[in-house]
Amino acid sequence: MAPKQFTLDPGTRALLHDLGISTARVLRRAQLPAGFFAHGPVTLTTEEYYRFWEALDGEAADPDLAAKIGRALSVEVFNPPIFAALCSADLRTAAERIAAFKPLICPVNLDVAFDHADLTITFHWPEGPTPPPLLVAAELAFWAALARIGTRRQVYPTRVAMRRAPEPSTETTSYFGTPIREADTDAVTFSAEDASLPFLTEDESMWNFFAPELRRRLSELEASATTAERVRAALHERLPAGESSINAIASQLMLSPRTLQRQLQAENTNYQAVLSDTREKLARRYLADRSLPTSQVAYLLAYDDTNSFYRAFRRWTGLTPDAARNGDNLTAAEPV
Known part of the structure; x- marks a missing residue:
């Protein structure tokens, strides 16, 4: 994965506000400009993206922040690729669509594997510095949030794994419905039944509206790859x-x-x-x-x-x- 830039949506400010975290202090800690979000979506290099999440972790100093981010996520803070995926028929379809467009918004590639038993989403980060644990945990929490927003049901993963798993905590385990386990890959698994639950937010016409622009942006990104x-x-x-x-x-x-x-x-x-x-x-x-x-x-x-x-x-x-x-x-x- 070549060094590229990734979009950090202005909705991030709303998320930090909902979490009671000062955006200005996070930006200062991350050594990013104070007016970072003043002119719409901003782009970050992988290094800056990681710095932002490290600063957020340091500013909050909360071991359960990933779970709190998951609980605070709403449609309002989703960027266009994620919002478009929420228009999918179910979690499996949303995962496949997000995997295709994820490189536009985060320095990670996703593998999506589905069979009669379960749906597993595995994260592959770029070579070099390891991603901040909060970023990984928040990405895992996102999938539970997406499933719950789409189905309006309290969907829980069957397995959550990280290469640098945090210490077990009651709040985080409660959010996922299972402890985060130490493993050789970062991944989240849902039962096939839950992955096939219909999204009440399904809107194929909205997806068809978003998809051409996302494909155009992805083509530009791929053109810069070796x-x-x-x-x-x-x-x-x-x-x-x-x-x-x-x-x-x-x-x-x-x-x-x-x-x-x-x-x-x-x-x-x-x-x-x-x-x-x-x-x-x-x-x-x-x-x-x-x-x-x-x-x-x-x-x-x-x-x-x-x-x-x-x-x-x-x-x-x-x-x-x-x-x-x-x-x-x-x-x-x-x-x-």
């Missing part, structure tokens, strides 16, 4: 479906395979190198989840069989997947 980054993002979507060929990825990016290779060569890399690097990082992340059998990891990485995955992993690390997992030698796992 070809290698675009290939990694496409692989993230296609590998679990068993597709790893350059033809499939080039087709998704609306390029010919030859043009794709030429653009990658201009960035001093090639398709096979990007594919291998993406698979290695995903493999480390998947293997850190001990509930996933190695055969399932191989499948998620689009290998034809488990032996092919074993050979590739040994080539990357000098270890078998089982040896790496048993020796906890997975600390190099990074977001793709």
